[in-house]
Amino acid sequence: MEIPRHWRLKQQRYGLVGEVCPHCQVKVFPPRDVCPNCGGEARTPYTFSGRGEVYSYTTIYEAPAGFEDKAPYTVALVKLEEGPLVTAQLTDLGDKPVEIGMPVEMVTRRLRQDGDDRSILIYGYKFRPVMN
C-alpha cells in the first residue's frame, strides 16, 4: 500500500503538471523544484500541453507485478513539445505500428490497482496517437 505517495503525485500524474523555471523559462517534468538547466529554484507549477512525439519505445511481453493483465503493451520515451522526456505507456494504438517520431498526445487512464480488488485505483498519464 503506497497511498500517501499516490496521493502526493496526483496532480503531476492526472494532468501532466510540472514546473517552469522563473529564471531561464525551462519547463521541468517531473517536478523537482530545482531547474536542471540553471540550477535555480523552480517551483512555479506549469501544465504541459500533453503533445509530443515518440523518442524511443519498447514492447513489454513479460509484465511486472500489477501489470500482468495488460500485457503486451508498449512503453515509450516521449519528448514533450516543451522539451522534457517522459516515460509512459502508449495506449489506443489499434492496428497502428509505433514509429519513432510519431506524434502523440497525453490522456489520463487507469494505470493499475494498488494491490488486490479491494485496493485503490491509480490513474495517470499515458500517450496515444494524435487524433484529428
Next chain:
Amino acid sequence: MTENKTLLKPSRPVGIVGYGAYVPRYRLPAKEVARMWTGGRAAGLPIKEKAVPGLDEDVITMSIEAARNAMKRAEIDPAEIRAVWIGSESHPYAVKPSSTIVAEAIGAAPHVQAADMEFACKAGTEAMVMAMGLVGSSMARYALAIGMDTAQGKPGDALEYTAAAGGAAFIIGPAEESLAVINASYSFVTDTPDFWRREHQIYPEHGQRFTGDPAYFRHITEAGKTLMEAAGTSAKDYAWAIFHQPNTKFPQKAAQMLGFSPEQIAPGLLSPVIGNTYAGAAIIGLTATLDIARPGDRILVVSFGSGAGSDAFDIVVTDKLLERRDKALKTQDYIARRTEIDYAAYARYRGKIRMK
C-alpha cells in the same frame, strides 16, 4: 409562453458554455454477439455495433477526456467551476466519488461541489438539471455536468448487444456566455420497475416487454409533450431532436409519436454505430447535433432512465457556437476512430476472463 408551474426554469437565464464528447475506440459488431449466443442468427439485430472501452478506461478516465473537450470549447478558468457532477451506473468505486478525481484532473479542485449521480440512463441529464439550478440561482458561475457509462449486459442477454461505453460533458453557465441557451427543462418521474440492478450484482435485470410502452415510451412522450405545451411549441419549431437511444428503433418510434421526422433526429441518432451509452446516450446525441447545428436552431432533448423518468430540455443555439465548436474533437471524430474486436477480445476488455 403560457405559465406552467411544472417547468424547471431558472430565474437567471443559463445555457451551455462548453461541451465535449467521448467514445472509446473499440467496436463489437452485434453479429459477433449473435455468433456467440444464437448460432449467428442476424435477423432483427438492434444495432450494427457498440463501443467498448479499452483495458485502461472507465467512467473516470472517459469523463476526464469529455470534460477536457468541454473546457477547450468553454475557454474558462477551471478554478471558476463550482460543481462537478457525474451521472453514471458504472462508477468504478462503490464508495468513493468519481467526481473528485475528475475535478482534480481538470484543475477544478478544491473550491468545488462534487457528487456522483445515479438514475440508470438519465443520470447525466439529472446532473445537467442540477447544474442549471446552481447557475440559475447565481450560486455559481459555472457547473460541470457529465453523463458517462461503461455499461455491461449479461452474457447472452438482449442487453449484451447494445450495452456500450461513451458519454458527454457540459459546462453550464450564464446564458450570455453560452453557445446554446437552455430555455427550460421538465422532468416526468414515476415508480416503474422496468430495469434494475441490486447491490453487489454485476449485471442488471429487466422486465422484458415491460421496458417498452409503460416505461420508455410513456415517460419520453409525456416529458416531451408537456415541455412543448408549456413552451408553446410543436415538433416543427425544432430543427433537431434527440431521444434516449437504447437501440435504433425506440428513438425512431418516439420521434414519430411526438411528430418529429427522421431528418430531425438523424444527427443525434448514434445508437446504431456506438450502442446504448446509458447515462451518455441522449446527451452524446446532443453533442453530435451541436457539432452540425446553426445559430438560431432549436433543439429538443429528452432522456429516459429506467426506474423510471425522463428529463426534457428546450435549447436554442447562439452565434457563439460557430466560434467554439472547432476548438475540440467532434463526436464524429471519435466515432470514425474505430477498431473492430471479436467476442474474445471483448471478454478480455470487459473483465469477463478471470486471471486468478
